[in-house]
Amino acid sequence: MDATDSAYVCRRCGQGLSRRDGELACPNCGVTVPIADGIPRFPVPAAVDNAAHETFFDRLAPVYETPVWFQPLxxxxxxxTAPRDDRSTIASMLALEAEFATEPAAEGDTEAPSVLDVACGTGRITRRVARDAASVLGVDISGGMLERARRYAVREGLGNVAFARMSADELWIDDGAFDRVACCWALHLFPDVDAALAELRRVLRPGGRLVGTTIVDEYVLGAAPVRAVARLTVGAEPFDVDSFRDRLREAGFSHLEFDRRGAALFFRARAE
Incomplete structure (x- = not known):
């Protein structure tokens, strides 16, 4: 049994899912989720399943972490002024160390937080966060990205990491199942941002922390031609900073912290 299995719930009836014979199954209504190559393949909304950018990111997976893609972009x-290593910055913002926890630990309780990495891609953030977390679940809709992520995690010997195919706006995860949620370089790609933010809030325990990165219409993305290219190539829609702040609040987050570097926005918030 995977360490993250206890977080999975049926979207139809809310019952916890159990692992059996190469699949996850709902003991209440009979819904089953296939597991292929160690990765549960949860159903995703039709609009997401048919999205062209999923195929694009499947093709991108082999080069995503090479010098030809992520770092130049x-x-x-x-x-x-952007941090040299965004992964270390994100890990620090997640505050996984006990002394920076959002709530005081009970006496004698030294357990590290659990983390959900939404739109994890090839697991760049997932693997970095795993150093200090109790467990990390990375979810993404791209099968190609997830297969690459799992391969990298196995290569690095990370035993506290798992991956699942899942849509950000329909997470098959129990309410309040995670202490921390990360969502990096992806919100600007989601077809329904508000639904995704609502889901990120739902799966966080009260007082839990959301950390992420996205792009905003500043710096190079303040130019209409650059925004048009971003939209046409990967479907990216940069945010207005003030409206993004309002959307986080409407989703149930408070204690918002923003750090804009160029068109990159690093943000942190707390679940109400």
């Missing part, structure tokens, strides 16, 4: 978007 990150530098272009973030500019000279």
């Amino acid at each position: 990150y530098r272009f978007v973030g500019g000279a």
